[in-house]
Amino acid sequence: MPVLVAARVVQGVGAALLLPGTLATISRAFPDDAARARAIGVGSAGLYAAAAVLALAVLPGALLSVRRAGGER
Structure with a gap:
């Protein structure tokens, strides 16, 4: 996991x-x-359009993960 965090930091610095x-x-x-x-x-x-597309691609999966973690009955 620390390698992924470090990679995201490098990616952010590159974008900046x-x-x-x-x-x-x-x-x-x-x-x-x-x-x-x-x-x-x-x-x-x-x-902004690219960010919106990425958010719409990730948001449903994140919501499902939260729902599953909450214990669906």
């Missing part, structure tokens, strides 16, 4: 390091303020 580089790339590729705002908005919408 990746985001500023992505924003810098978008800022460089879209010098116009309106185009840059639109590009960041589209990227953010994609990230």
